[in-house]
Amino acid sequence: MAKLYFYYASMNAGKSTTLLQADFNYRERGMHTMLWTAQLDDRGADKAIESRIGLGAEAHRYGKATDLWADVMASHRVEPLDCVLIDEAQFLSKEQVWQCARLADEGGIPVLCYGLRTDFQGELFPGSAALLGIADALVELKAVCHCGRKATMNLRVDESGAAVKQGAQTEIGGNDRYVALCRKHFSEALAG
Numbered sequence: 001m002a003k004l005y006f007y008y009a010s011m012n013a014g015k016s017t018t019l020l021q022a023d024f025n026y027r028e029r030g031m032h033t034m035l036w037t038a039q040l041d042d043r044g045a046d047k048a049i050e051s052r053i054g055l056g057a058e059a060h061r062y063g064k065a066t067d068l069w070a071d072v073m074a075s076h077r078v079e080p081l082d083c084v085l086i087d088e089a090q091f092l093s094k095e096q097v098w099q100c101a102r103l104a105d106e107g108g109i110p111v112l113c114y115g116l117r118t119d120f121q122g123e124l125f126p127g128s129a130a131l132l133g134i135a136d137a138l139v140e141l142k143a144v145c146h147c148g149r150k151a152t153m154n155l156r157v158d159e160s161g162a163a164v165k166q167g168a169q170t171e172i173g174g175n176d177r178y179v180a181l182c183r184k185h186f187s188e189a190l191a192g
C-alpha cells in the first residue's frame, strides 16, 4: 500500500537536499515523479526547489486553491507516477494534506512531504499539524545548534540579528532571517 510520509525538521536540516536525492533515486531507476513546492516561497532562486548544497529542480507550485488530488491524478492518467514529492509542506492546508492521503490510499501513489514542524514562535504550521496527525510515517531530519545539540526550533531574527518575538506566521527568508537552534538556546534568545 502506498504511504504518506512527513519528513520534518527545523530550517537548514537538509530537507530540500533529501527530497532532491529521493527524486533522483526514483528517476535513475526509470521511474516517474512529480515535484511540488509552495507558490509563496519564491526566494528568487533559479530553480523552484533549491537546496543550500547547490542541488535544484523544477517543480509545480501549489497555492491555496490548488487541488492536489485533481492535479496529480490528471498527470497520473497521462503518465503513471511512482512518487509525488512536496517541499515546504508546512504551507499546505489541512484539506490539501487530506488530498495527499487520498493520493496514497486511493491513487496508490506514495507521497513524500518535507517541511518545518514549527514556526518562529514554536507553533505548528497548519500543514505540519495535519501531517503529524495523519501521515503513515514521520521521519525527523536533524540540524545542529551552535552548542552541538539537535536544532529543533527556528529563531526569526531582524536585520541586526536580534530575535523577533511577534509577527505573521509566514515570512519567507533564508539564513539571513532564521537561525536553527536547540530548544534551550531558542528559549534563551526569546527571553533575552
Ligand SMILES: Nc1ncnc2c1ncn2[C@@H]1O[C@H](COP(=O)(O)OP(=O)(O)O)[C@@H](O)[C@H]1O
Binding pocket: 009, 010, 011, 012, 013, 014, 015, 016, 017, 018, 050, 051, 052, 053, 054, 143
Ligand atoms: N557546500 C556545502 N556542502 C555540504 N553541505 C552544505 C553545503 N552548503 C550547505 N550545506 C548543508 O546543507 C544543509 C541545508 O540543506 P537544505 O536542503 O537547503 O536545508 P532545508 O531544506 O532543510 O532548509 C545544511 O545542513 C548545510 O550545512
Ligand SMILES: Cc1cn([C@H]2C[C@H](O)[C@@H](COP(=O)(O)O)O2)c(=O)[nH]c1=O
Binding pocket: 010, 011, 012, 015, 016, 041, 088, 115, 116, 118, 119, 120, 121, 154, 156, 169, 170, 171, 172, 173, 174, 178
Ligand atoms: C520558521 C519560519 C519559516 N518560514 C519560512 C522561511 C522559509 O521561506 C521557509 C522554510 O524554508 P526551508 O529552509 O526550506 O525550511 O519557511 C516562515 O514563513 N515562518 C516561520 O516561522
Ligand SMILES: [Zn+2]
Binding pocket: 145, 146, 147, 148, 149, 181, 182, 183, 184, 185
Ligand atoms: Zn543550543
